[in-house]
Amino acid sequence: MIELKDLRFAWPRADRDCLAxxxxxxxxxxTLFVHGPSGCGKSTLLSLxxxxxxxxxxxxSLAGRSxxxxxxxxxxxxxxxxxGYLFQQFNLLPWxxxxxxxxxxxxxxxxxxxxxxxxxxxPVAQARSLLQRVGLESGLWHRDARELSVGxxxxxxxxxxxxxxxxxxxxxxxxSALDAALRxxxxxxxxxxxxxxxxxxxxxxxDERLAARFDxxxxxxxxxxxxxxxxx
Amino acid sequence: xxxxxxxxxxxxxxRRGTLSLVALSIALSTLLLLSFERVRIDVRENFSHSxxxxxxxxxxxxxxVQLMLxxxxxxGGATNNIRVASLEAVAAHxxxxxxxxxxxxxxxxxxPVLGTTPAYFERFRYGEKQPLKLAQGSPFSGExxxxxxxxxxxxxxHRLAYRLGDRVVLSHGSGTLPGSxxxxxxxxxxxxxxxxxxxxxxxxxxxxxxxxAIHLDWAAGTPMKxxxxxxxxxxxxxLEPKQVTAALVGLKxxxxxxxxxxxxxxxxxxxxxxxxxxxxxxxxxxVVGVGEKLLLGLSALVALVSLAGLVxxxxxGLNERRRELxxxxxxxxxxxxxxxxxxxxxxLVTLAGAALGVxxxxxxxxxxxxxxxxxxxxxxxxxAPSASQGLLxxxxxxxxxxxxxxxxxxxxxxxLADGLAPRA
Numbered sequence: 001m002i003e004l005k006d007l008r009f010a011w012p013r014a015d016r017d018c019l020a021x022x023x024x025x026x027x028x029x030x031t032l033f034v035h036g037p038s039g040c041g042k043s044t045l046l047s048l049x050x051x052x053x054x055x056x057x058x059x060x061s062l063a064g065r066s067x068x069x070x071x072x073x074x075x076x077x078x079x080x081x082x083x084g085y086l087f088q089q090f091n092l093l094p095w096x097x098x099x100x101x102x103x104x105x106x107x108x109x110x111x112x113x114x115x116x117x118x119x120x121x122x123p124v125a126q127a128r129s130l131l132q133r134v135g136l137e138s139g140l141w142h143r144d145a146r147e148l149s150v151g152x153x154x155x156x157x158x159x160x161x162x163x164x165x166x167x168x169x170x171x172x173x174x175x176s177a178l179d180a181a182l183r184x185x186x187x188x189x190x191x192x193x194x195x196x197x198x199x200x201x202x203x204x205x206x207d208e209r210l211a212a213r214f215d216x217x218x219x220x221x222x223x224x225x226x227x228x229x230x231x232x
Numbered sequence: 233x234x235x236x237x238x239x240x241x242x243x244x245x246x247r248r249g250t251l252s253l254v255a256l257s258i259a260l261s262t263l264l265l266l267s268f269e270r271v272r273i274d275v276r277e278n279f280s281h282s283x284x285x286x287x288x289x290x291x292x293x294x295x296x297v298q299l300m301l302x303x304x305x306x307x308g309g310a311t312n313n314i315r316v317a318s319l320e321a322v323a324a325h326x327x328x329x330x331x332x333x334x335x336x337x338x339x340x341x342x343x344p345v346l347g348t349t350p351a352y353f354e355r356f357r358y359g360e361k362q363p364l365k366l367a368q369g370s371p372f373s374g375e376x377x378x379x380x381x382x383x384x385x386x387x388x389x390h391r392l393a394y395r396l397g398d399r400v401v402l403s404h405g406s407g408t409l410p411g412s413x414x415x416x417x418x419x420x421x422x423x424x425x426x427x428x429x430x431x432x433x434x435x436x437x438x439x440x441x442x443x444x445a446i447h448l449d450w451a452a453g454t455p456m457k458x459x460x461x462x463x464x465x466x467x468x469x470x471l472e473p474k475q476v477t478a479a480l481v482g483l484k485x486x487x488x489x490x491x492x493x494x495x496x497x498x499x500x501x502x503x504x505x506x507x508x509x510x511x512x513x514x515x516x517x518x519v520v521g522v523g524e525k526l527l528l529g530l531s532a533l534v535a536l537v538s539l540a541g542l543v544x545x546x547x548x549g550l551n552e553r554r555r556e557l558x559x560x561x562x563x564x565x566x567x568x569x570x571x572x573x574x575x576x577x578x579x580l581v582t583l584a585g586a587a588l589g590v591x592x593x594x595x596x597x598x599x600x601x602x603x604x605x606x607x608x609x610x611x612x613x614x615x616a617p618s619a620s621q622g623l624l625x626x627x628x629x630x631x632x633x634x635x636x637x638x639x640x641x642x643x644x645x646x647x648l649a650d651g652l653a654p655r656a
Contacts, residue, residue, distance in 0.1 A: 043653050052561060052651035073566055080564020085652065087562070090555045093239075095246030107235045108564035160563070172652075 001167060001200040002026040002049060006058035008226075009048060017056070019044055020226040024218070028167070031191060031201040033211045036220030042204045045220065046172050049202060050083050051075040063167050080109035084161030084199070086171040086190075091157030094146035098136065098156050101145050102127040105163040112164030119165065130159035134189045151182040158190050165197040173205050187213055236569060240576035243556075247549060251577075254545050255585040257538035258632070262589025265531045265624045266617070267596055271610070272524055273618055278610050279305070280513055282430040283480075285357030287489050288506040290314070290322060290331075290496055291478035296507040297516045303334055303478035304509070306344040306431050310336065313475040318501050322481065325495055327488035330355050333476040335443055338402050338414075343388045345402055345436045347443035347476075353383070355482060358430045369396045369423035372439050379442050379467060381422035387433040389424045396421050400436070402446065412454075414446040417463040429611040441471040481506070535628055539582070539635040546578055546639040550646070557647045571637075571644040578636025586628050590617075 004024040010017045019041050026032050036042050047053040048060050051067035052075075059066045063082050070078055079085075084105060092101045106112035106123050113123050120126035131141060134155040145153060154174055161169050171190070175183040191213055194201040203214065211217040244251055283289075283304045291299045292312035301307040316333065323331040332355050335347035346352075353364050353371040372381035382400055394400065400419045404412040419438060427433055445466040449456050461469070483489060489508065496506035557570055565573075594614065601612040617625070 047652050050562070050652060073568070076561075076564055076566035076569070079562075083564075085562035087558070087652075091559060093243070093556055093559060095242055096239075100242075104559075104563045107239075108569070 001028040003061040007055045008057035009055045017226040019224055021223050026200055028200055029198050031214045033214035033217040034204045034220055035208050037206050040220050046170050050170055051079050081111050082167045084166040084169040086157050086161050086174040088173040089177040092145035092153055097144055098141045099127050101156055102159045102163055105160040116164040126163055134159050150177050154186055162193050168200045169194055171203045236572050237576055240573050244577045244580055250545055251581050254542045255581050257541055258585025259588035261535035261538045262586050262628055263592045264534055266593040266621055268531050269621045269624055274612050275610050281359045283509050285361045286480045287483040288481040290481055290506045293503040293505045296512040299507055300512040310477045315475055316473055319479050327483050327492050329484045330482045332480045334478045335476045339406050340402050340436050343434050347438055347440045358428050365426040366423050367426040371423055380419045382419040383423035383437040385425055385433040385435045386427035394421050417446045440473045444471040444473050539631050543635050543638050558652050561647055562652055567644045567647045570647045571640040574643040575636040575640035582632025
């Protein structure tokens with residue numbers, strides 16, 4: 001589902017590569033845990049996987065397509081169609097209500113909306129059923145996102161990433177703002193829903209204790225052959 | 233696209249407090265631009281409607297604009313009078329159908345007094361060649377019996393609450409100096425004209441002979457010492473005027489207008505000039521046009537300032553919204569979507585402001601129109617927007633679109649640089 005080959009990436013105006021990965025493959029439906037301390041290039045790697053950044057050399061492919069082979073506009077459309085993305089926090093538009101935030105996941109892709117309709121009858125219906133499954137009580141559904149606690153917001157974000165069953169879900173430390181009890185609940189929901197939807201999950205965190213829940217775990221510093229940069 | 237617009241709406245609604253202030257300032261500048269244009273058009277229309285059916289205005293040599301201003305609009309004064317004998321020569325020209333003499337200079341409580349002949353009420357035309365109509369009473373006869381009869385313009389009667397039979401005392405000149413009243417010879421209101429929306433409404437009309445009569449015992453602008461001619465005795469004097477201020481001339485056919493104009497301009501008895509009202513008005517617009525352009529330029533600047541306020545407000549909020557942009561990028565929005573989103577927000581604010589401005593200008597003209605008419609004699613039209621108003625409105629909207637592109641492009645560059653990792 002995801003394939004990295006001979007990847008080299010440097011930020012503009014940097015004189016050294018910050019990522020150099022010879023090979024990484026994630027099979028369809030697999031859950032992958034990527035571990036690394038902060039500042040090791042985790043977010044950069046995820047931006048490359050989501051096609052927001054392009055490598056200097058080598059290829060990053062998702063669902064059989066190399067991001068570099070697509071135009072900028074096609075990359076955005078391709079991402080909308082195939083990728084659900086989760087941030088550490090601030091995943092939602094604060095001025096939209098919960099349901100509309102979840103629907104944002106299929107707002108930029110007709111095929112995501114079509115898949116949601118196919119599974120639940122309509123995108124709204126799937127948004128409701130996802131919110132139910134991630135455990136957000138229905139009294140909150142029509143509240144603005146900013147009125148929710150961080151834990152509640154992350155559940156809504158998970159529902160947004162999962163609506164329309166994207167092939168790949170990419171999560172960037174989504175539990176780091178949650179306390180232990182909330183974190184365990186959230187992990188169970190996220191992994192359960194990805195497995196139920198058959199989505200491939202790439203999950204990045206500095207918290208190694210989470211690794212046991214995944215099909216596979218890798219260490220980014222172990223994978224990255226670029227020299228660590230001083231001062232980052 | 234509809235999805236983006238509804239997002240722009242939701243995002244704008246979220247910051248409705250600030251944005252509605254910006255919309256209000258755009259509304260005010262739209263109001264300024266539209267109302268200014270409306271007043272400009274209507275003032276021009278009022279001026280050009282003030283006289284029609286008159287082929288030439290004849291007066292002493294001066295600027296043609298000045299002649300029009302005092303003879304037709306009662307603004308300013310004449311530098312010299314013309315002799316009645318000269319007018320008789322003009323009237324004798326074979327192409328001339330009628331001559332109506334005008335004598336100005338006195339006033340009544342701020343309203344100008346016009347000495348003329350009864351022919352004035354038959355010949356004078358305004359607007360689309362409409363004749364004057366009397367709402368009450370009749371014109372002065374021009375006979376000695378009704379010597380002290382005055383016919384009031386609609387506004388004079390309305391503002392000073394005069395009715396038929398009321399007594400009116402005229403003042404010499406503009407009436408600002410003490411002791412300059414013609415108190416010994418009061419006039420009686422014999423007629424009140426129907427409203428015309430022209431300077432006629434603000435004028436008191438008396439006969440030329442009456443004007444002579446009240447000045448019999450005056451010299452050099454003051455009453456003569458030791459001489460007092462009572463009103464009744466004045467009738468025994470020769471009251472035929474020797475001089476008047478100006479005259480309106482009607483021709484038998486328009487074709488002769490330049491020939492008659494040349495005849496008047498080359499008149500040998502005294503220096504005279506004849507102007508075509510339309511040509512003189514065009515000259516007037518050339519003079520006034522400079523001021524109009526300046527005012528229009530200032531109004532446009534005000535509009536630019538409020539649009540700059542829009543740009544500043546949206547830009548200022550942009551840094552705090554970097555996370556929002558990253559979220560949008562993550563769900564598949566491209567930088568161009570972000571651009572459209574921000575530009576749409578600015579456009580919605582501009583549209584709301586402009587719409588509010590249009591409503592306000594309609595309300596202003598409906599509300600203040602009657603007051604303006606009674607104080608300045610200018611009738612403001614509550615009609616569909618004129619082409620020039622439409623252009624101004626389109627200009628505001630176009631400038632709004634351009635202004636909205638500035639934060640849009642900034643957001644575009646931000647979301648390209650930030651990708652999914654906003655720095656804020």
